[in-house]
Amino acid sequence: xYGWIWRHLPGNAWVRALLSLxxxxxxxxxxxxxxxxxxxxxxxxxxxxxxxx
Amino acid sequence: xxxxxxxxxxxxxxxxTxxxxxxxxxxxxxxxxxxxxxxxxxxxxxxxxxxxxxxxxxxxxxxRTASPKKPAPYEDGKPFAVMxxxxxxxxxxxxxxxxxxxxxxxxxxxxxxxxxxLGQRGNFSVAGHRRTYGDPFKDFPKLRPNDxxxxxxxxxxxxxxxxxxxxKTLPGDTGVIDAVPRKSGFDGPGRYLTLTTCxxxxxxxxxxxxxxxxxxxxxxxxxxxxxxxR
Numbered sequence: 001x002y003g004w005i006w007r008h009l010p011g012n013a014w015v016r017a018l019l020s021l022x023x024x025x026x027x028x029x030x031x032x033x034x035x036x037x038x039x040x041x042x043x044x045x046x047x048x049x050x051x052x053x
Numbered sequence: 054x055x056x057x058x059x060x061x062x063x064x065x066x067x068x069x070t071x072x073x074x075x076x077x078x079x080x081x082x083x084x085x086x087x088x089x090x091x092x093x094x095x096x097x098x099x100x101x102x103x104x105x106x107x108x109x110x111x112x113x114x115x116x117r118t119a120s121p122k123k124p125a126p127y128e129d130g131k132p133f134a135v136m137x138x139x140x141x142x143x144x145x146x147x148x149x150x151x152x153x154x155x156x157x158x159x160x161x162x163x164x165x166x167x168x169x170x171l172g173q174r175g176n177f178s179v180a181g182h183r184r185t186y187g188d189p190f191k192d193f194p195k196l197r198p199n200d201x202x203x204x205x206x207x208x209x210x211x212x213x214x215x216x217x218x219x220x221k222t223l224p225g226d227t228g229v230i231d232a233v234p235r236k237s238g239f240d241g242p243g244r245y246l247t248l249t250t251c252x253x254x255x256x257x258x259x260x261x262x263x264x265x266x267x268x269x270x271x272x273x274x275x276x277x278x279x280x281x282x283r
Contacts, residue, residue, distance in 0.1 A: 001063045028074065036078040041155055043079070044257030045185040048250045049153045049165070050227050 079185055083159075087187035090160040094132040094148035102207035124170055124206065127151035134171055136162060136179070137203040137281055141192050149204065153180045162189060168230055168247075171204055172211045172270060178230040178247040183254055183261075190250040194219055196263050201280035202246060210278045213246040213265035220262045221252055229262045237264040 005023075009016040040046075127133045132148040139145075148161035149171075157163045162181040169175025181190040202213040217238060220229070228235035230247050239245060244267035252261040271278055 001060055003059075031071075031074060032078055032082060036075055036082075039075070040079060040083065040185075045079070045182065045251070045255065046155055046158070047224065047257035048158065048182055048190075048260070049163070049180040050222070050224060050229055050249050050260050050262075051153065051165075 083185045084187050087159055087182075087185075087189075091148055091187060091189075094150065094161050095135055095146070098132045098135060098148060098207070124173075127164065127166075127170065129166070130154070130157050132161060133164075134204050134206045137205075138196075138200070139203075139280060140196055140200045143283070147181070147189050149179055158182060159186050165230055169232065169244075171206050172209065172244060172267060174242060174244055175232040176230055176234055176245040176247055178249065180249045183250040183252075190248070191254075193248070193250050193261050193263070196248075201268070201278075202248070202265050203278055203280050205273060208273055210271050210273060210275075211267060212269045212278045212280050214268040215263050215265045217264060220264075221259050222262055224257070224260055226260070229260075229264075234264055239264070239266070243267070 006016060006020070009019050011019070129152045130150060132150045134149040135146055136149050137146045149164055150157045150161045151164050152166050153163035158180065162179050165178040165180065168178040171177050182188065183190045183193055196215055196219055198215055198217060200215045202215065204211045204213070220236060222229055222236075226235075229237070229249070232245075233239050233242055234245065234247055237245070237247075246265040246267070248263050248265075250261050251257050252259040269278065
């Protein structure tokens with residue numbers, strides 16, 4: 001999987017390494033900004049009221 | 054075969070990394086975001102108070118025994134007071150927002166919309182996160198009788214005193230935020246305060262409750278109440 005991505009990145013090894021880094025940051029950003037905020041309320045830490053919802 | 058094994062191990066590593074990242078998000082990043090949000094809520098409140106646009110109708114010249122007049126209704130999701138609990142640390146202060154929605158509780162403590170307003174007759178009830186989102190009520194079990202809980206709405210300081218050690222109950226026990234809360238030991242109508250959070254610390258099977266009664270009020274012009282002086 002990662003080997004496939006690496007082979008399909010353009011440029012020499014340095015350019016590929018840089019692009020991989022950018023890709024990693026992009027993935028982390030998407031996770032922290034969109035995926036985790038969606039997933040976090042599914043955990044029990046938000047239940048602090050006695051409304052009995 | 055080799056490709057299969059390699060792909061499988063890569064997937065395992067990816068899943069592991071995802072889990073670690075998620076833990077970092079829940080334990081650390083929500084706290085960073087919540088601290089920022091709470092600070093900006095308090096800043097917004099202080100700006101609002103500095104401009105003199107305090108909620109109409111609150112009592113300005115009253116002494117300790119006078120009862121504040123009814124303040125304007127709180128706006129949902131907006132901050133209206135700041136809470137101080139010296140037991141949680143001298144610098145501990147959190148904004149109190151109207152409503153107990155998930156989004157609201159990410160920005161501060163949440164006031165149960167249907168309960169009494171600050172300092173009024175009835176039960177002013179507030180919920181807060183014990184863990185994640187800045188851990189506002191992390192030290193909840195350390196609260197003890199006679200601990201002060203101080204709130205201000207920009208015109209008046211309200212000092213509540215806790216009456217009992219934290220009480221553990223079930224999530225459906227809405228009687229704890231009644232006007233005269235059940236099991237609290239209060240025997241008649243009065244000006245009460247209830248704080249709720251989750252129990253156990255990282256779970257959601259129970260709730261932890263403390264009750265307090267209004268002990269003193271003073272206008273902000275009179276300076277900080279004694280409970281907040283070093």
